[in-house]
Amino acid sequence: MFEKILSRLIWVPLFVVFCVFLIANRQSVAISLDPFSTENPALQTFAFPLWVWLIMFLMAGFGLGVFGAWVSGRTQRLQAHADRKALQALKKENAVLAAQSTGKAPLIVAEG
Numbered sequence: 001m002f003e004k005i006l007s008r009l010i011w012v013p014l015f016v017v018f019c020v021f022l023i024a025n026r027q028s029v030a031i032s033l034d035p036f037s038t039e040n041p042a043l044q045t046f047a048f049p050l051w052v053w054l055i056m057f058l059m060a061g062f063g064l065g066v067f068g069a070w071v072s073g074r075t076q077r078l079q080a081h082a083d084r085k086a087l088q089a090l091k092k093e094n095a096v097l098a099a100q101s102t103g104k105a106p107l108i109v110a111e112g
Contacts, residue, residue, distance in 0.1 A: 022051035029053060 029050045034041035 022054065025050040025054075 026049050028047040030047040031045045031053060032038070032041040033043035033045075
């Protein structure tokens with residue numbers, strides 16, 4: 001409960017400041033990728049309002065972060081898959097051994 005309140009006390013003002021910043025910066029900006037010529041750059045984007053560029057870069061950064069987290073979790077996903085297969089094999093073996101010890105037919109556990 002306290003963590004939610006503390007989180008809201010931090011994130012809500014930051015969100016408000018961000019919104020005010022976006023509203024205050026409505027002028028059109030063309031991003032130049034040429035560090036040598038400021039008057040006539042060789043690589044220049046279309047002019048969009050600054051808030052559009054900020055939102056696009058935030059979304060691109062978020063997407064790259066999600067992709068990086070997904071890629072870095074590959075080993076854990078592979079290990080979890082291998083563990084799941086091993087657990088299923090052990091459950092089957094346990095069912096067979098339990099059936100042999102009681103003399104009944106083995107109950108096969110459905111996969112999935």
